[in-house]
């Protein structure tokens with residue numbers, strides 16, 4: 370019987386090339402997974418060394434961070450505080466401004482304006498963060514010093530929070546705009562047809578329908594703020610302290626890691642090991658934020674069909 | 675005509691009142707005409723979607739709009755409540771008078787207009803909110819006072835949906851079936867008590883049973899409201915409407931008469947060809 374030959378050898382398609390390609394793709398995917406695993410292992414190993422000397426309790430509850438100057442003390446809270454100040458401060462700026470920008474672009478701007486502004490936002494997001502830090506040092510802080518009646522340090526938390534806030538606005542606005550843009554026009558028409566104003570359509574219909582994407586953009590932006598390094602190191606300084614004044618210098622976890630990274634502490638010393646403990650703390654924080662973002666997406670998935 | 679509530683203060687209302695006093699502005703305006711188009715033309719960019727339309731739509735009747743697809747039915751319907759404003763390239767000339775007032779006048783706020791002219795769309799589009807909040811939304815934004823629960827119930831009853839949803843008013847509107855969603859959208863549109871309800875092929879996405887329910891509902895609604903309904907289904911137009919507008923390709927209003935006359939005794943050959951299925 371001379372049926373059509375459908376084997377691989379007959380058609381010349383697929384075969385060896387196809388499975389080779391498959392392995393290449395798999396290797397690429399595996400690479401990033403392995404990197405992540407590698408980072409976690411390194412952080413854990415270093416941290417274990419560190420916690421042989423300093424107890425986890427002391428590390429997590431101590432209020433004095435003085436790793437290099439005698440008497441040494443390894444309470445991580447001042448660094449966590451510094452990171453929180455920057456994160457909360459920048460969120461206060463970036464979430465409202467970013468959301469408003471997204472609403473403007475999605476609901477108010479005509480297509481011409483949108484097609485110009487969106488790419489600009491994306492360029493802003495691509496500027497190296499050290500440039501932002503330099504901008505804070507050379508522009509924001511001098512302006513604060515000029516405008517505010519109080520004494521403002523060369524390094525201060527406010528400048529750090531402002532510059533990180535500005536830095537993450539594009540992330541919030543761009544991702545939120547994507548989410549709002551994806552809301553079907555039928556929903557808007559339903560509201561306009563009832564006599565809703567543009568503002569009512571935006572806040573009552575589009576925002577709730579896009580809430581999962583918007584919240585996810587918030588979480589990603591916050592996690593970016595937590596992990597932000599160069600801009601805050603340059604703007605907010607290297608003074609680990611509990612201070613409620615945003616005009617004084619602070620130190621974030623990331624800034625401390627830079628400080629140790631460029632200092633001459635010897636490999637294997639306790640100061641060096643503290644790098645891993647702080648890094649692990651940071652990792653846990655940003656990792657939980659990303660998990661939160663995934664949870665939010667699944668929790669609020671079906672807002673419209 | 676349903677009495678206009680106290681909360682509605684629109685330029686349309688004010689203008690209508692002055693127009694009534696000044697009989698010169700409302701010539702040919704019989705007591706029953708709610709909407710009248712005069713040389714109404716609609717363009718998308720350079721493309722003309724509607725040739726000059728002249729038509730008077732009567733109060734508390736069902737007016738059906740039929741015609742082949744792409745002939746401008748939706749365009750005409752959406753020019754009544756100025757939903758076309760949302761389309762950048764869309765331009766309207768001529769007049770569309772709602773109770774004597776040209777809705778394309780400078781001083782007309784489309785938001786105010788749409789509060790008097792409700793709309794139901796082709797694809798059911800409930801908000802991603804609870805059933806209750808869907809119906810209450812129009813009442814809320816229009817600042818209608820009164821017993822909100824009672825108003826929501828009333829609207830759901832009129833939309834023949836109450837019995838099916840009264841036990842789950844907090845459930846999402848999206849959890850309902852397609853037919854129920856469309857009745858929810860009708861309840862949402864009638865809750866603020868508009869004067870005119872525009873429907874753009876409201877049953878085209880529904881199964882026969884749900885379609886029949888919607889048709890019954892439309893007849894019911896015409897007791898209190900002026901209903902203008904686009905349909906691609908001629909039997910449906912014949913069943914539910916009092917008057918029928920026939921648009922033909924190119925955006926031409928080829929006939930507008932009592933439904934019976936349109937179907938039994940069409941005045942032009944082209945309309946007859948369309949109705950008997952020779953084209954379209």
Ligand SMILES: Nc1ncnc2c1ncn2[C@@H]1O[C@H](COP(=O)(O)OP(=O)(O)O)[C@@H](O)[C@H]1O
Nearest residue numbers: 718723742743744745746747748749750761763
């Ligand atoms: N948003 C739009 N932009 C450009 N042209 C449009 C738009 N909407 C409709 N048209 C055009 O206007 C004509 C009438 O469309 P429409 O009113 O939707 O027809 P119908 O509802 O009778 O099917 C069609 O030729 C269509 O292509």
Ligand SMILES: [Mg+2]
Nearest residue numbers: 747748749874
């Ligand atoms: Mg249509």
